Amino acid sequence: MTDTTAGQRTRRRLSFEWLGVAPFIIFAVLFLMLPTLYLVGAAFIGRDGQFTLENIAGLFTDQIIAAYWISIRISGASAILGALVGLAIALAIIRGRLPEGLRAAVMTFSGVASNFAGVPLAFAFISTLGRLGLVTVILKFIGIDLYKSGFNLLSFWGLTLTYLYFQIPLMILIIAPAVDGLKKEWSEAAAILGASPWQFWRYVGLPILWPSFLGTLSLLFANAFGAIATAYALTGSSLNIVPILLYAQIRGDALQNPGLGAALALGMILITATANIIYLVISARAERWMK
Numbered sequence: 001m002t003d004t005t006a007g008q009r010t011r012r013r014l015s016f017e018w019l020g021v022a023p024f025i026i027f028a029v030l031f032l033m034l035p036t037l038y039l040v041g042a043a044f045i046g047r048d049g050q051f052t053l054e055n056i057a058g059l060f061t062d063q064i065i066a067a068y069w070i071s072i073r074i075s076g077a078s079a080i081l082g083a084l085v086g087l088a089i090a091l092a093i094i095r096g097r098l099p100e101g102l103r104a105a106v107m108t109f110s111g112v113a114s115n116f117a118g119v120p121l122a123f124a125f126i127s128t129l130g131r132l133g134l135v136t137v138i139l140k141f142i143g144i145d146l147y148k149s150g151f152n153l154l155s156f157w158g159l160t161l162t163y164l165y166f167q168i169p170l171m172i173l174i175i176a177p178a179v180d181g182l183k184k185e186w187s188e189a190a191a192i193l194g195a196s197p198w199q200f201w202r203y204v205g206l207p208i209l210w211p212s213f214l215g216t217l218s219l220l221f222a223n224a225f226g227a228i229a230t231a232y233a234l235t236g237s238s239l240n241i242v243p244i245l246l247y248a249q250i251r252g253d254a255l256q257n258p259g260l261g262a263a264l265a266l267g268m269i270l271i272t273a274t275a276n277i278i279y280l281v282i283s284a285r286a287e288r289w290m291k
Contacts, residue, residue: 082167246265
């Protein structure tokens with residue numbers, strides 16, 4: 001076989017490989033890269049179409065800083081709670097003594113629930129924990145009034161609780177491979193050496209899972225920070241989070257300022273990109289450690 005023939009076959013193989021991945025590249029360019037570049041450019045364009053830094057300066061007003069702060073708090077709370085509960089469930093179904101079929105059921109449900117958001121999720125929680133929701137009415141019938149006790153679905157903790165519906169399943173799906181990577185031989189060796197289950201998890205299990213846990217935590221934060229459909233359908237404009245404020249600036253009749261909206265989006269992109277980069281770096285190190 002000549003070098004020319006080998007080169008032609010190599011080029012042909014590469015061309016078919018690129019053809020297979022072309023739909024993904026086209027989709028990413030059209031619906032991710034180009035819109036992102038447009039938002040970055042629009043953040044520095046004023047109403048007169050000229051370059052300006054007023055939109056960036058507008059991010060430091062009290063209202064917008066407060067919106068970023070409450071968005072960060074909600075995202076952080078839902079990420080931490082979702083990560084802890086999801087890790088506990090993953091450990092129970094994978095390393096616990098629960099029935100084997102339960103793992104398949106939980107993983108299947110997690111795959112569905114992690115993508116269940118927006119208007120349907122908001123309606124489900126209003127029907128369940130709203131002022132006239134089913135659970136609210138049942139608890140009130142037995143003497144527990146959630147709303148008189150201070151709970152409000154259209155509040156910080158109400159939105160955080162709603163986000164947990166998809167944060168916990170997402171945590172289960174992502175952390176499950178890391179939990180599977182904990183070899184049973186390690187726990188058996190620790191037991192032979194006289195270590196208690198608590199000592200095994202304290203000195204072996206949790207340190208191994210820690211990088212994967214931190215990486216998934218940052219991903220959950222980014223997932224909650226960018227969510228808008230659920231928050232808007234549930235709270236409307238009663239909760240001043242960044243995605244709702246951004247929508248008001250771009251599409252609203254009273255607050256319409258596309259340039260400031262683009263600057264808000266740019267801030268969100270930077271925060272979520274940082275969280276995703278942290279996830280990628282930590283997950284890569286976790287994979288090398290597990291190998």
